[in-house]
Amino acid sequence: MAPPRRSPSRKPEPLPQAISGPTRRSLLAGVAALGAVGAAGCSRVATASDVKGGDLLDRLRAAGVVRLGIAGEIPFGFIDKNGELTGEAPELAKVIFKRLGVDRVQPVPTEFGSLIPGLNSQQFDVVAAGMYVNPERCEQVIFSDPDYQMLDSFIVRKGNPKGLRDYRDVVEKKAKFATGTGYAEIQYAVEAGYKESDILIVPDQVAGLNAVEAGRVDVFAGTALTVREVVKKSAQAEATEPFKPLVDGKPHVDGGAFAFRPTETNLRDAFNVELRGLKKSGELFRILKPFGFTEAEMTDLTAKELCGG
Secondary structure, eight states, X not given: OOOOOOOOSSOOOOOOOBSSSOOHHHHHHHHHHHHHHHHHTOOOOOOOOOSTTOSHHHHHHHHTEEEEEEOOBTTTBEEBTTSOEESHHHHHHHHHHHHTTOOEEEEEEOOGGGHHHHHHTTSOXXXXXXXXXXXXXXXXXXXXXXXXXXXXXXXXXXXOTTOOOSHHHHHHTTOOEEEETTOTHHHHHHHTTOOGGGOEEESSHHHHHHHHHTTSXXXXXXXXXXXXXXXXXXXXXXXXXXXXOEETTEEOOEEEEEEEOTTOHHHHHHHHHHHHHHHHHTHHHHHHGGGTOOGXXXXXXXXXXXXXX
């Protein structure tokens, strides 16, 4: 699903504890239960609008609630051990929408691959899942500017016996390679020359760690943040130094952001104004830090840059 970043200058705080068995599928089930409860008590916000730039923000203010599309993934959006919605994107959404005059957020869980279709079919109002901004997605939705940037990292056996430091190493050394369902790392590996049909696809970074520890693969690729967190308690595996994958032959940095329907530019623009204020004050880092983010993940990247425009 998501990837990526560079070596942190300070030790990140541990991720909040989630419900037991923090795989992506089990988290999704937990989020679904909360989403069902929330949906029962909240009617849909009306959809159609003739207002230039959309009037969704006004309708959300009137309703007092915004529906967030999430995918049940630590640390981006998940249900904690107390059954509460949390994660970097929901916590940031709570702050920004409060400032925009919308007091409540309501989770609407779905699979990661269904986030954009769900947004455009009015199942929720905003995607709040740490989604990477890329040109393909920019043809379907509009993004806020990124609230974080990310590099890639590998899970390898202790000592990194094969010396795997980037995707070219994986190809050249014929390493057994794994990554997660829907992860951007799939395409990064393919671009480096790895045969897509040879990639082992697992549900998430926890399953990736298990595959490396069991010797089923030599390497699992994920975001630097999720990789460095998942190996902390492993006696058999470690994280490699974060690195920039190559896209069209050039080093690339990913950025995660909120997604909006293409007609709702007014809401996106208002969201960006508040986001810029949080960046300038340092409040953004304070919101994201408890989820393992470091100052190295803070960014001035824009959606326009990542969309290729």
